[in-house]
Amino acid sequence: MNGALYDKEIQCPVCKNIFHTKKVRSSAVRVERRDTDFCVYYNGENPIFYGVFVCPNCGYASLESVFQEISPLGKKNISTKLSPKWIQRDFGNERNVYKAIEAYKLALLSGQLINQKKGILATICLRLAWLYRYIDGEREIDFIEHAVNCFEEAFRYEPLPIGNLDEVSLVYLLGELNRRLKKYDEAIDWFNRAVSNRAIKRKRKLDAMAREQWSLAKEEYKKQKNQNESV
Structure with a gap:
């Protein structure tokens, strides 16, 4: 058992399913270094891996900070456009970088379906770029490009702060x-x-x-x- 992690109980705002997901204890977070675009490297568990909640029942996924923020139209879009195609699977256990990439891509898909703010989509894309960087993945640059496009649009049209920026x-x-x-x-x-x-x-x-x-x-x-x- 990994003592750096704990279980958090969540209720999905779309299907009302109650599920559990892992989080990293704040006392276990050990920052090693940071890149010039704020990408953080950790000794031990990486809290970025667990920044997205994924409902195993309906497939709705989002950043923890905005998971409950979904409009009635957004719920309808998830229920009619995502859930019928969703193959039920659980993201509530310990995650590696590949599982984290999958979770963030699901959050990006949900975010587009429910018309989330560009600042939120930018944050998801930036973290995906970081996750690919951890494994020297070729798609890092693709997601940096997506992040720039969304951040620039958010800067023009959305209120500050954008995320925590x-x-x-x-x-x-x-x-x-x-x-x-x-x-x-x-x-x-x-x-x-x-x-x-x-x-x-x-x-x-x-x-x-x-x-x-x-x-x-x-x-x-x-x-x-x-x-x-x-x-």
Whole structure:
């Protein structure tokens, strides 16, 4: 038995089924390091693996933070478009990275069916990119692209914060994600907005990281431009 995990009882808002899912005890969380796009690596159990709840009965899946937030139309869409095709399976046991990827993809499918906010879909896509990074998976870049598209739309049309990101953190993240996509001109624009935001002065680590990645994006942009000109 894994002492780092505990069972959480959940009631599905769609089909009212009561099920159990694993969560990581806060006392067992051990952060090893973080990437520049906020991806966290852990010693021991990874709480990201358990960030999605999946109802084994009807197939509805969502991030823990918004699992209960579903409209009547959303419930109808799950009941009529997802549940009839759902093959019942249980996500309530210990998860590895592959099981976590499956859970997050189900959350993305449910989120699209119930028309969740773009900020929520962006968060799911970003975490999928991280999960693929853990295993050096080729689809990491695909999900970074999806995350950028959703985050940019959320930034334009949805109220802040987006997930747990305030304005300056989101603007920085958009810079870094665009940099990872080799879209250096867009990255530079976002980093410029981040370092120009007064609020970043209250976040010293983020300020330093933004300036460092901004400088890196400029260097990469020059290299890319020189390569293109020499072709």
